[in-house]
Structures are given as C-alpha cells and as structure tokens.
Amino acid sequence: MNCPVTSLPIYQVDAFTSRLFGGNPAAVILMNTFPDDGLLRRIAAENNVPETAFLVPDGDNYRLRWFTPTVEVPLCGHATLASAAVVMERLQPGRTMVTFDSASGPLAVKRMGDRYVMNFPVRVPRSIPLPEGLTEALGIEPVETLDDGFNYIAVLHDFEAVRSLTPDMAAVARLDRPGVVVTARGDQRWDCVSRYFAPAKGIPEDPVTGGAHCGLAPYWSARLGKRELRAYQASARGGELVCRVVGNRVELEGACVFYLEGKVAVPVDQGSESA
Structure with missing residues (x-):
C-alpha cells in the first residue's frame, strides 16, 4: 500500500553565478519541522544535486541543514546563498537580511542589490x-x-x-x-x-x-x-x-539565479508537514 504524502515547496537555484547553468546548483526545501535524518538523506539523493538545503522557520529567522546525495555536511556555502535568495526573493520579498541557525553556528546573509553577502567562520590553513x-x-x-x-x-x-x-x-x-x-x-x-x-x-x-x-x-x-x-x-x-x-570571519559574496520552483512529495508518516 502506498503511504500518504504531502507536498513541500522546492526551489532549485544556481548559486555563485549570474547566468543559468553556471555556478553550483542547490535545492532548497521549506519544512515546518525536520523529519528523521533518513528521510532527509533520501530526499537529497532523489534531488541529486551537490547539496540540498532544508529550511525550518524559527521566529524571524530559519534553521538550516545541508545534505549531499549521501551525507549531511557541517557547512555549505552555495546552498546557504541559495537559501538566502529563496527567503528574500520568494518567501519574504523585500527582506534584506536573514540569519540561519546551523551546525556551524549563526550564519548571517545580507542582500546587496542583486547579490548576497554571507558571513562565515574563517578556517585558518x-x-x-x-x-x-x-x-x-x-x-x-x-x-x-x-x-x-x-x-x-x-x-x-x-x-x-x-x-x-x-x-x-x-x-x-x-x-x-x-x-x-x-x-x-x-x-x-x-x-x-x-x-x-x-x-x-x-x-x-x-x-x-x-x-x-x-x-x-x-x-x-x-x-x-x-x-x-x-x-x-x-x-x-x-x-x-x-x-x-x-577578523575571525569571512565574507563570501555572490549572485544567484532561480532555475526551478515547484513541489516535492514527502511521506507524511515521517514527521514532515506541509509548510
């Protein structure tokens, strides 16, 4: 028997580029809560782009997690950039700054015209x-x-x-x-x-x-x-x-281009709800 599913918004964004089919493609999916990790991995594998970002609203900002097609990662720049574009161009048009709560701490992103500036922790080589x-x-x-x-x-x-x-x-x-x-x-x-x-x-x-x-x-x-x-x-x-x-932070600036906007079907018995 097929399990019931719900629809969640999905966006695919080419990040760190100003042209379609350039940069790095990221999928961004909005959820009310994070389901179990197994489901997140399966969704990321199904998307089959370098990173899928999962966004959950948290007050005025969002919690953010990133998955490759095989594993969760502690930090992802291009999918954060894509997530910021989704928030400020689709979910809350006119917004100029957002902070994501992540495994790498709070990540602030501000919009500057048609570009975005992320504030990330430095990695001293x-x-x-x-x-x-x-x-x-x-x-x-x-x-x-x-x-x-x-x-x-x-x-x-x-x-x-x-x-x-x-x-x-x-x-x-x-x-x-x-x-x-x-x-x-x-x-x-x-x-x-x-x-x-x-x-x-x-x-x-x-x-x-x-x-x-x-x-x-x-x-x-x-x-x-x-x-x-x-x-x-x-x-x-x-x-x-x-x-x-x-200081001990790095600003990374780049542009984004939207490629795809739609819905994905997710099993409802895995703890996910439509956003």
Whole structure:
C-alpha cells in the first residue's frame, strides 16, 4: 500500500553565478519541522544535486541543514546563498537580511542589490608536510600543502595546472580528509582560482564551494596583501565569488539565479508537514 504524502515547496537555484547553468546548483526545501535524518538523506539523493538545503522557520529567522546525495555536511556555502535568495526573493520579498541557525553556528546573509553577502567562520590553513598519497591522487606534486581543519589545500604552480587537473577520484576518496582543494594564483581577472574534489562525500567535483573559500580567503589574503579577493572556481560550470577576511570571519559574496520552483512529495508518516 502506498503511504500518504504531502507536498513541500522546492526551489532549485544556481548559486555563485549570474547566468543559468553556471555556478553550483542547490535545492532548497521549506519544512515546518525536520523529519528523521533518513528521510532527509533520501530526499537529497532523489534531488541529486551537490547539496540540498532544508529550511525550518524559527521566529524571524530559519534553521538550516545541508545534505549531499549521501551525507549531511557541517557547512555549505552555495546552498546557504541559495537559501538566502529563496527567503528574500520568494518567501519574504523585500527582506534584506536573514540569519540561519546551523551546525556551524549563526550564519548571517545580507542582500546587496542583486547579490548576497554571507558571513562565515574563517578556517585558518596551516602548512603541513606533503600527505601520503596526495601527489598520486592529484597526478601532480603541489608546491605547498595545507590543512584548513576540514580539507587538504594543494597549492599548484599556476591557473592552467588547476584547470587541466584530472585527479584519480578513487585515490582522492581514500585520503584521510573528506575533500581536497586545489588552488593557484589567478590571472589578470582573478586573484585566485581553485577546484574542489570530495568523492568521499558523494561529490566527485563540486562546481563552486563556499566552505573551501573560508580557508582560501585567509591564505591568499596573506600572500597577496589584499583584504578583498576576486575568486574563481574553475569547474566545468564555473563560479565567481568575492571574499573578504574580517577578523575571525569571512565574507563570501555572490549572485544567484532561480532555475526551478515547484513541489516535492514527502511521506507524511515521517514527521514532515506541509509548510
């Protein structure tokens, strides 16, 4: 017998881009309460985008959780950006600021014209010896290797080395970090460029990664002597960010484009209610 279902609003947003089919796609689903984690994982797997954000109203603001198609993650930049766009352009048009309660603490996002500025915790990268297996996994030896507390950061010689990289995803997944950021100094248009690989989290290559820039921003800010950085993530879709280090926080600025708006069917016996 089929179990009863309810309909919940869903939005799919391309984040860190001003054009459709660029940036990083995120699904955003509004709920009255969070159901059990198993259902959230199944919904995220069904959506099959790099991250699904689940929003629950909490007073004037919202609680926020993020899932890849396989696991819950403690922080996600592009899905937070997408969630802010949903709140301020669809749920409460005219609103200019929202704070999300998350596993990484309160995350404030403000609207500035057609762009959004997120305030995230900084990840201070520390230089480390070359980890075992990293060169083999990437197919190139980094100039420098760092650990931002979550991922390895591999600094490469130049933009072209980042863009042309074809890592061994199975080997990357075997490393003792959930993901690897590769980065280099940018060209005349960008201060820094990067890519992010996280097959262990169900994302072979993430198109644009806000969390990675929480570590990249302080690294390149110190190297280049700049407080504000123009960053480009050189995935196939490509994405653009402006990063600013502000004390022990990082501001990440970007644009969003709505791709899809509709409803999803969710079992009602799992603790979910229509929002």
